[in-house]
Amino acid sequence: MGKKITGAEMVIQTLHDQGVDSVFGYPGGAVLPIYDAIFQQEDVKHILVRHEQGASHAAEGYARSTGKVGVLIVTSGPGATNAVTGLTDALLDSIPIVCISGQVPTHLIGTDAFQEADTVGITRACTKHNWLVKDIKDLPRIMHEAFYIARSGRPGPVLVDIPKDIQFAEGDYEDLSKTTHKTYTPPNTIDNKAVARVVDLMERAKRPIIYSGGGIINSGPKASKLLQKFVHKTNMPITSTLMGLGAYPGSGDNWLGMLGMHGTYEANMAMHDCDLMLCIGARFDDRITGKIDEFSPNSKKVHIDIDATSINKNVEVDISIIADCGKFLNEALKIMDKRSNKFQSFNEWWKQIELWKKVNCLSYKPNSDVIMPQYAIQRLYELTKNKDTYITTEVGQHQMWAAQFYKFDKPNRWLTSGGLGTMGYGFPAANGVQVAKPDALVIDIAGDASILMNIQELSTAVQYQLNTKIFILNNSYMGMVRQWQQLLHGNRISESYSDSLPDFVKLAEAYGATGIRVKKPADLDDAIARMIDTPGPVIFDCVVANLENCFPMIPSGKAHNDMLLGENVSDEEVANAIDDDGKIMV
Amino acid sequence: MNKKNPASTYDIISINEDDERHTLSIIVDDEPGVLARVIGLFAARGFNIDSLTVSETESKQQLSRITLVTSGSPSVIEKIKVQVDRLVSVHKVSDLTADYGQYGALERELALIKVKGTGNKRLEALRLAEAFDAQTVDASLDSFIFQITGRTREIDRFINLMASVGLTEVSRTGVAALKRGADNT
Structure with missing residues (x-):
């Protein structure tokens, strides 16, 4: 044992030993000793956010773009409660983050002390695990366990609540970064016989489909490579959830586009009509399945997931394998190599898929006077696809258009709030990416309403001269809310008009950033080029067609083969698309 | 779970499976908040808790058993x-x-039952208690407290009978259970 160090110093030492180079945080009374320790070292860079929710999403952005664990530091009480949204977001999207929160000193816990909140109580439901440290002897073990649990198995958020007296207390520190956990043992083996049975099913299948998800991304870049090899070898069509975009290239030959509520016609029809569904690292979420008793009625279903609770949760499957997705793909490829398989010809199946593709479900009416939001994303894609680009989004119509029209060829390049659907996620997440990848082009595709939820983080971006770009599809509405009001509530547009929007160009300038506004399609390309070339943060206010809606769409309560297509939908069809059963759903 | 309020917004198929009663033994780290984690999960996911018993069982290893x-x-x-x-x-x-595994499992519960009354009702209460092997652990001129140990169903039956002879209060421990045979639970 070396010399004794303080709890606050142990926190910083743990970050160092865990290979963390940057943390996001906001100081306050109950974390002052940790901030004092931060001040006295240079290993770990601290990024000062302007709101703790911003810190939580920035940590998520850092984690998702690098595959490493993201870290945030917040004070007790309001600091911790402000981080709750980001922790919940990370829980639903399986993102590894460690939140270190200050707490009032141990002798004041339970007395309703100033800035006291029952942080472990509040965050029990939105973390994978959390700890209140009551003894300095436990701190090194708990800190390292926190990192281990955050990144192992199905990744997720954890929180370590450290009372102020523990931060001041002195104790022995030991680097435990290589240790695991006594009870938490995520699966690290795979049932080879089950994998062989999956390959058997593949050999018999005539209309197979791969439905992949965020589990491939979380498994690491190697899993994405294996997935591409797997698709190439089998010639199966592949679709993916919102979370899984980029694992298989969006420009790849077998790519059908995203599936689900705003997925492509071909992807959803293929899911409905397939005879074998390989679900790899996805979880049959309600945005994916639509009406569950009409979900892919005639298929054998295989589910690979590292988390046993995902199996048979929403959809009963024929074969389940609880394992890492990359491990499954590797094992399946090995078996296929050994067998030199005879797969069925999928020619008929691909012919059918080509017919569905001809529906051209993403088509929209071009316009030379106003910018169509879809066109804006298409131009953004064309002008950034050859650069080292990362895209984040907020939540709403712009998010779905980004998922539909931006093609992701690599994993970890697409960061969006899928499970929780958090407006205000994209911009702080983009800052987190930019901190991890200083030379990359990082763009937050935003809506005019979402961006205002965490606009204060522009101050952070200016302080650290992050090059983060905010690309606002400005239609002066909470577009997705309005779309549902049109579908469900007789076009009564209740409180979803963005009244009194700020002048985004002046807003950018007020923060010390750059603002660009575009209103005409003809000016779009030049303006995007200017945005890319402008150093520092930029708000790009792209004024788009006000009333455009996001299609295709599976209305709530309907099955995959019951989609509303965009260009030809009449107002009447929109008004009657959802029946009474569907209306109760979200 | 209430079938009319599906757990998922899209879970509108009604599952026609009959409900079963299961006794789960959960070995946990004896640390602050661990019970809250377990019951919080039940509350958050809409699972039922019919009875719950918690106690430290292996103090050296700091383990508790939640039944x-x-x-x-x-x-x-x-x-x-x-x-x-x-x-x-x-x-x-x-x-x-009980009918799970090779040898099944053993379940016991303890209940304290307060009965108030005089005359014939009081005598009948005493006779029933004897028939059920319940002990009289407290007595006053117009009340008894009986202690009964047994399987949940037997205790239910005893309590139902006591209702007609002056039952006023019941306190139950919840189920304690172990696997039968030499192997550990």
Whole structure:
């Protein structure tokens, strides 16, 4: 044992030993000793956010773009409660983050002390695990366990609540970064016989489909490579959830586009009509399945997931394998190599898929006077696809258009709030990416309403001269809310008009950033080029067609083969698309 | 679970499985908040808790045993087991339902039952208690407290009978259970 160090110093030492180079945080009374320790070292860079929710999403952005664990530091009480949204977001999207929160000193816990909140109580439901440290002897073990649990198995958020007296207390520190956990043992083996049975099913299948998800991304870049090899070898069509975009290239030959509520016609029809569904690292979420008793009625279903609770949760499957997705793909490829398989010809199946593709479900009416939001994303894609680009989004119509029209060829390049659907996620997440990848082009595709939820983080971006770009599809509405009001509530547009929007160009300038506004399609390309070339943060206010809606769409309560297509939908069809059963759903 | 209020917004198929009663033994780290983690999970996911018993069982290893009786369809029971097992503080989940496994499991519960009355009702209460092997652990001129140990169903029957002879209060421990035979639960 070396010399004794303080709890606050142990926190910083743990970050160092865990290979963390940057943390996001906001100081306050109950974390002052940790901030004092931060001040006295240079290993770990601290990024000062302007709101703790911003810190939580920035940590998520850092984690998702690098595959490493993201870290945030917040004070007790309001600091911790402000981080709750980001922790919940990370829980639903399986993102590894460690939140270190200050707490009032141990002798004041339970007395309703100033800035006291029952942080472990509040965050029990939105973390994978959390700890209140009551003894300095436990701190090194708990800190390292926190990192281990955050990144192992199905990744997720954890929180370590450290009372102020523990931060001041002195104790022995030991680097435990290589240790695991006594009870938490995520699966690290795979049932080879089950994998062989999956390959058997593949050999018999005539209309197979791969439905992949965020589990491939979380498994690491190697899993994405294996997935591409797997698709190439089998010639199966592949679709993916919102979370899984980029694992298989969006420009790849077998790519059908995203599936689900705003997925492509071909992807959803293929899911409905397939005879074998390989679900790899996805979880049959309600945005994916639509009406569950009409979900892919005639298929054998295989589910690979590292988390046993995902199996048979929403959809009963024929074969389940609880394992890492990359491990499954590797094992399946090995078996296929050994067998030199005879797969069925999928020619008929691909012919059918080509017919569905001809529906051209993403088509929209071009316009030379106003910018169509879809066109804006298409131009953004064309002008950034050859650069080292990362895209984040907020939540709403712009998010779905980004998922539909931006093609992701690599994993970890697409960061969006899928499970929780958090407006205000994209911009702080983009800052987190930019901190991890200083030379990359990082763009937050935003809506005019979402961006205002965490606009204060522009101050952070200016302080650290992050090059983060905010690309606002400005239609002066909470577009997705309005779309549902049109579908469900007789076009009564209740409180979803963005009244009194700020002048985004002046807003950018007020923060010390750059603002660009575009209103005409003809000016779009030049303006995007200017945005890319402008150093520092930029708000790009792209004024788009006000009333455009996001299609295709599976209305709530309907099955995959019951989609509303965009260009030809009449107002009447929109008004009657959802029946009474569907209306109760979200 | 109430079938009319589906757990998922899209779960509008009604599952026609009959509910089963299961006794789960959950070995956990004896640390602050661990019970809250387990019951919080039940509350958040809409699972039932019919009875709950918690106590430290191996103090050297700092382990506690939570014995929990729940009910649900077979698929819901399966979901409960994997969800509980996923909690970081949980060492092991065993299904101790009486007819489960090679030898089955043993379940016992203790209840204290207060009966108030005089005359014939008082005599009848005493006779019933004797028939059920219940002990009289407290007596006054117009009341008794009986202590009964046994399987949940026997205790239910005893309590139902006591209702007609002046039952005023019941306190039950919830179920304690172990696997039969030499192997550990």
